[in-house]
Amino acid sequence: MKILSILFLSFSLLTNVKSQLISNKNYDQRLDDEKGNYPIQNYNQDFLDRPGFVWGVIKSKNDNLIYLAANRGILEYDGVNVRMVPVKEDTTYSGIGGGPVARTLVQMDDGSIYATGVNRFGRLVKNQYGLMEYEYLLHKLPDTIDYRRQYIWGAFEHDNKVIFYTPNYIFSWDGNEFDRIWKMSEYAGSRNSKGKIHGFAKAGNTPYMRRWGYGMYKLVNDKFNFIEGSEIFSNNRIELFYKNKNNDLLLFSRSIGAYILKDDGKLIKSNNEVLNEWLINNLVYVHDDLQPFSDGTFPVHSRGGILILDDDLKIINNINEEDGLETETTNITFIDENDNLLIGTTNGFSKISFNDALTEYDFKYGVEGYVWSSIKRINGNIYFASTKDIFILESSSDPMKNNKVIDLDFNDQMGEYHKFDNSIIAAHNYGFSEFDGKNIKMISNDYDISMSAQSQLNKKFLLVGHNVDGLKIMQRDKNGKFQTIKTYQPEPGFSVPYFEEISPGKLILSAGGGRGTFFADYDVRGNFEFTKIKHPLRDSIISTLPDSLKNDFSLYPDSTFRWGKTKIGYVAFSDSLTVHKLDMENNKLIYTGINMQEIRQVGLFNRGYNEDSKTNWYFTREGIFEVEINDTSFSIIKKHKWGEIDYRELTGQNYIEGIGENTTIWFGGRDSKLIRWLPYKSSEFLKNNVKPLIRGFYSNNSIRSLDSLDINYTDSRTIKFEYAYPIFNKEENNEYRVFLNGFDTDTSDWTNNSFREYTNLDENEYEFLIQARDTNGNESDFISFNFSILPPWYRTIYAYISYGFFLIFGFWSFGKYQAKKSLEKADNERRAGELEEAKKIQQSMLPKVYPEIKSFDVSAGLVTSTEIGGDYYDFFEKGQTLYAVCGDATGHGTASGMMVSIIKSALNGLPALSTNKVLYELNNIVKKIDLGTLKMSLNICEASKNKITLSSAAMPPVYLYNSKSKKTEEILIRGLPLGGLKNETFDIQKRDFKKGDVLVMLSDGLPEAENSKGVLYDYDRVLNLITKFSKNSAKDIRNKLISEVDRWLDGGIPDDDVTIVVIKKNS
Secondary structure, X not given: OHHHHHHHHHHHHHOOHHHHHHHOOOHHHHHHHOOOEOOEEEEEOOOOXXXXXXXXXXXXXXXXXXXEEEOOXXXXXXXXXEEEEOOOOOHHHOOOOOOOOEEEEEEOOOOOEEEEEEOEEEEXXXXXXXXXXXXXXXXXXXXXXXXXXXXXXXXXEEOOXXXXXXXXXXXXXXXXXXXXXXXXXXXXXXXXOOOOEEEEEEEOOEEEEEEXXXXXXXXXXXXXXXXXXXXXXXXXXXXXXXXXXXXXXXXEEOOOEEEEEOOOOOEEEOOOHHHXXXXXXXXXXXXXXXXXXXXXXXXXXXXXXXXXXXXXXXXXXXXOHHHXXXXXXXXEEEEOOOOEEEEEEOOEEXXXXXXXOEEEEOHHHOOOOOOOOOEEEEOOEEEEEOOXXXXXXXXXXXXXOOOEEEEOOOOOOEEEEEEEOXXXXXXXXXXXXXXXXXXXXXXXXXXXXXXXXXXXXXXXOXXXXXXXXXXXXXXXXXXXXXXXXXXXXXXXXXXXXXXXXXXXXXXEEEOHHHOOEEEEEEOOOOOEEEEEOEOOOHHHHHOOOOXXXXXXXXXXXXXXXXXXXXXXXXXXXXXXXXXXXXXOOOOEEEEEEEEOHHHHOOOEEEXXXXXXXXXXXXXXXXXXXXXXXXXXXXXXXEEEOOOOOOHHHEEEXXXXXXXXXXXXXXXXXXXXXXXXXXXXXXXXXXXXOOOOEEXXXXXXXXXXXXXXXXXXXXXXXXXXXXXXXXXXXXXXXXEEEEEEEOOOOOOOOOEOOOEEXXXXXXXXXXXXXXEEEXXXXXXXXXXXXXXXXXXXXXXXXXXXXXXXXXXXXXXXXXXXXXHHHHHHHHHHHHHHHHHHHHHHHHHHHOOOOOOOOOOEEEEEXXXXXXXXXXXXXXXXXXXXXXXXXXXXXXXXXXXXXXXXXXXXXXXXXXXXXXXXXXXXXXXXXXXXXOOOOOOEEXXXXXXXXXXXXXXXXXXXXXXXXXXXXXXXXXXXXXXXXXXXXXXXXXXXXXXXXXXXXXXXXXXXXXXOOEOOOOOEXXXXXXXXXXXXXXXOOHHHHHHHHHHHHHHHOOOOXXXXXXXXXXXXXXX
């Protein structure tokens, strides 16, 4: 094998034929050929607490839990714990043999789950604690059939009924009773006696059966009819039945291979001899209801792994232990909503993420070491280097064979490498070597060489960066050995750790010790001229220093900067992602006005460049930013989620290629791994609307019914919750945070703990909230659970009544009269004063004039209700950028006025931030002040040039009329009210905002205004009115909306304030 690998490398390096062939390949074919292993998670017997063989597997539609049918019963896995659900008969019907074996799981359209086994048929039902139990049902068979003798082999759903079979019978269960029973043979005889059922499954929506000694049958009009021409199967097994898109029935046998029963009744043997041989040699195994992946392919499992086939019986993939399965002895498969394949095996179960967007090469391919050096495509093949060697990926178009990863036998920790003519030259720990396609020759044992590259101007030159000597020019002598012909030090006495040839004859390079970055121009003879690139801050700092310090380099900014390629050419990046263009004529940096601080702030840890699409990529903890950099601005094309990639596995090395949906990123991994990722295809693949689950509610260490939520005081001294997040992708990294409303002052920190305990809670009504996030930081919605702790008997209302009965009785008459008079007077005075004060506060908070920005037409208005609420609007100008807010505080009177005052003051004091960051800061300010239950809802808009940016904290939708499409969009933005949860984040939405477009923000007073008939005005009427009057001025649109309040209420006063903000784009 090693000899063949060397021959392959020699051929690919020493000829241009192979290179040309690969480079002209269809890109889609290359993507298909270069797929590595799909991510596989194995859950073995130890993890599952040794349940024996796993015969059945499904994922619940209702709560996303995984259920396994095994020798010891049914297992339930929630991502935290594996729980056994015993399979047992009703105690009234004891004495049934067969043990606890569960063999088949069937899920109905409503999510209910049935299970069969040896003398077992039943369903899973939730008990009072919210946990599944097994309900035995087989005893409901008619008395004429001995349920104790029914050895059940398989089952499936058909027409919302459960169909299952034994060697003698087929049974139909309608959810309440057995509505149909077909008898096929007598009890006598072995399982393979004539007439016995051996092979029963659903294909398409039709049940099919095979009987020993006869052949095949199918169910038509409640009757099993013999299929003419199927006699070949009278004594040959059928393991799998599958209906393809042409309505042909595909049959798979471990004794005679694959057959096709055409829709016209013709039975044809498959001419795919590789498939036939595989089915026989690997003992294809049974499935009662084989389903396809979303692309129409389907899995065939066996005692030798799994094949993926298409409708024409073409082999797409072969998966076995070489690909990462812990065992090839597979019993059953199940495909979930994300095309993940769950596999029951003799050793537990496995999960394969069949997502072409993410595959990998690891130690099973021969990858060794930490992939920390460059990933490149040379002559059409992917090369990558690790702490152990340089490797080349050799792809294969044969689905029965895996691709190969070939090591070049440098056998050292590798540095930078590159192609030189027909060789690979690389720096490593022991020096500097050349691989010519057959042998590795040491060029130099100088381990201070940092990197090298073949000259673009003179192909005979080898340019070498040296950690001591600077820059060397090497050339082969007449014996073919490399000799140093010239040496340069751009900064005397300092090294050249890195350089790049940005055009033939022109380098950009860095001098060691932070001594500067240089342009290096050279000719075909190797004569170099170096020019230091001026740092933009250097001259201004020098002018402030005394002469004695002007040569102190420690006082200057680091003039060795990071450069990179962009759409506009080479630029320099500061640590804060400020961008300077390289002025090659004047040898200095020119500030472009671009600052990508918003990307740096979310945990930037690496970057890359796609030569094909001319885009820059920034890798952060919160995702990957695909960016296009122009002369004076940049635009974020897309923010890609990490999806199933755990960025903590990555080394930082990447290679990006392809355009659009074929964009491909190759990542180096820490654990002997090369990862290939297609971000555009990955983002459309994953579906996740899963929420955390409460798995146990305990008081004083005793589990409680989820229906009994009022807890006696003495029983509540310890309250404990157990919970889980059923997302099965490195689920050990799932995290949770919780909040007990009524006790906690803030949401807990994120933690892996899947339980929370409270002690000595007071009597109160409580709401327990849980949020979860997966290994990639994707956060779920909160779920809530309400319960109450009752007071002890001596603090009950009855106790207090008895304590004060006699005292209250003595003063009752006099106290009642006096209290009533005093209360009425005080209340009237309070209401009048509060109403007047609230009106003053509310009016003082509103702007007296509207902003006058040429490109915007602005108007706003407020209609007050009978009680002064907390509605509020305001405008802020920053240059030609307009900020507008529209809000609604909870409550009435001075309390809501205080909230508005806080918000207005905070807005005036905040710097220019993005809209979601403004809400983030306001929320923490309100939370810190702590106004109790008082909260503030707020919409905020930033309008500049031809864009608007919107964020919301629990406000009604914003309406945006598009003058081009002549349609009004209702934009509802997620967000909790200000003062809710500390450090809450808020969404941000951006839209184009061009001439004639209209933006309307409003409170809920108008859409929720109720007329005399009890009908709400509703949001659809608001949308239609904006569309109708969109050509009018902002003031006219405001007046139309306000007049609607009067019309709808017949001149009455609204129950809640109505606030409206209108912004129209003039130019």
